[in-house]
Amino acid sequence: MRNIDFLHFLAIFSLGGGEKPVVAIYVALIVAGRRTYDSVPTPLKPAVKEELEALGLSTDGAPLA
Numbered sequence: 319m320r321n322i323d324f325l326h327f328l329a330i331f332s333l334g335g336g337e338k339p340v341v342a343i344y345v346a347l348i349v350a351g352r353r354t355y356d357s358v359p360t361p362l363k364p365a366v367k368e369e370l371e372a373l374g375l376s377t378d379g380a381p382l383a
Contacts, residue, residue: 341365348379 344366347353355377358366367377374382 337362337365341369345369345373348377349373349375351379354378 341362344353344358344362348355348358348366348370355363355366355370370377370379371382376382
């Protein structure tokens, strides 16, 4: 059986699909220290980085200098 990223599965099937809910979940997990930017799937990295920067945060969830 394929190992499916549960968060990705949840966002696609429970939240109606699309990229935005998945990006929001990854941003929240990075801010909470539960995931790293490196763990974000490559196609989502630009959007996750953009959202983090919009919040005044770096890709590690720390405030920008």
